[in-house]
Amino acid sequence: MARSIWKGPFVDGYLLGKADAARESKRSEIIKIWSRRSTILPQFVGLTFGVYNGKKFIPVQVSENMVGHKFGEFSPTRTFTGHSSDKKAKRG
């Protein structure tokens, strides 16, 4: 079920401060965040975030049409390297 509109978008509060700080200082600095659950707000556009996927910080350059999605959507947590070739075929 979708989130109620009256609640507004969910964002962990400290991200706002971090984003502002990054804006003030020089650009092209990756902001490391763990908050995959936060919604991407319009004021984050143009910044680069390093979204933690449990192992690494995946750099995410926020563009305009990402607004409204969550950070976690851009930082996959699973790696699928494909199925191994068949055992029998290897042996033979």
Place this chain on the structure above:
Amino acid sequence: MARIAGVNIPANKRVLISLRYIFGIGPSNAKVICESLKIPEDRRVNQLTDEEIMKIREVVDRDYRVEGDLRREEAMNKKRLMDMACYRGLRHRKGLPVRGQRTHTNARTRKGKAVAIAGKKKVTK
């Protein structure tokens, strides 16, 4: 035969059924159209007057997004997700279920027909 919304030529079926041959009009939309134009349920397409056909055409063109436009919109939405490289986009790219369904089994609609794994043999006694 009647042409509504471009290429669609529904046959000599009931209007309610024929309208569903248009991509973008399903059971509920067909019902709404018929009710709004006061076409009885058991009327068949070849029994419609030209005037009624015109009315249907008008309603479909005005109120509904059908056929090419709808397909284009759908493709655009998919493309947007894929270009963003978000999770849903990745799933679309790989042709796997997008909304968190299981893929251990099933998911055949998205994955296509099952392909046998080469060399895998059942153990025979």
